[in-house]
Amino acid sequence: MALYNYKTANPAFSKDVWKGYASTSNKMTVNGIILKSLFCIFLLLTSAIFTWKMQEFGFNINxxxxxxxxxxxFFSLLTAFIHRLAPILVPLYALAQGLFIGGVTIYAESKFSGIAMQAIGVTISTFFLMLFLYKSRIVKVTQRFKSVIFVSIAIIMTIYACSWTLHFFNIETPFAILDSSSYLAIAFNALAAGVAAFTLLLDFDFIERKKNHVPRYMEWVATWGLLVTLVWVYVEAIRLMKKMVIN
Structure with missing residues (x-):
């Protein structure tokens, strides 16, 4: 398979993002991605804690x-199109995402104490489980596997987009049931969480194929892609656990 014919469901790892970097001497490494990912997770947690503290002072966290x-x-769109600015944009993305995650966590904790730590545990466990499945080749990232994940993500995101848009305009739709604690809603969230988890396999596979082939600053783009997936896993974990507790 040609190096740039590889496909992934995560837009952060699309072939257009990485095109044209094979001849650069200063290459991306896995260790570099790990260090940058840890740094961005630290930034995300810092801004999430900031949101929590502001809520304690009575600030409107909305x-x-x-x-x-x-x-x-906004920072994601810029990162997707202006790769050389990723060293600046990705840390900013992590800080902004931390504000959002902080707000989501506060609302979840206000109704179900301890759910945040459980969701964090699920996210971390999912990451290492998927890494183990990938490294051990228990689950092989074939072309068919990639196609199934890609289609699944497209369907899930379309449903979410329709649901949120119509809800914003107070329009009642069949999608409203997905926000309930019904068995159908739980099944949908479980499916979305599973797809989010398996997206990590595609990200691992793509990073492995691109290491030592693209410039070092693209480590920030790879970090961005992993953060996108991990945040998705965390949010789906919170949504799923809330519905299971209510049910």
């Missing part, structure tokens, strides 16, 4: 949460 979400989307 401003931080939704502002962080919009900023995270």
């Amino acid at each position: 401003i931080l949460m939704y502002g962080g979400l919009v900023a995270a989307l």
Whole structure:
């Protein structure tokens, strides 16, 4: 398989993001991605704690949460198209995403004490489980596997986008059931969480194929891609556990 014919479901790892870097001498390494990922996770946690502290002082965290979400989307778009600015944009993305995650966590904790730590544990466990499955080749990332994950992500994100958009305009739709604690809603969230988890396999596989082939600053882009997936896993874990507790 040609190096740049590889496909992945995560837009951060699409072939257009990485195209044209094979001849660079200063190459991306796995160790570099690990260090940058740890640094960005630290930034994310720091801004999430900041959101928590602001809530304790009586600040309206909706401003931080939704502002962080919009900023995270903005920095993601810039990172996708301006790769050389990734060393600046990705840390900013982590800080913005931390504001959003902090708000989500506060709301979850206000209703179900201890759910945040459980979700963090699930996210960390999922990461290492997927890494083990990938390294041991228990699950092989074949072309068919990639296609199934890609289609699944497209369907899930389309449903979420429709649900959130219609909900914003107070339009009642069949999608509203997904926000309930019904068995159908739980099944959908479990499916979404599973797809999010298996997306990590595609990310691991793509990073392994690109290491030592693209410039070192692209480690930040790889870090961004992993953060996108990990945040998705965390949010789905919280949503799923809330519904299971209510049910």
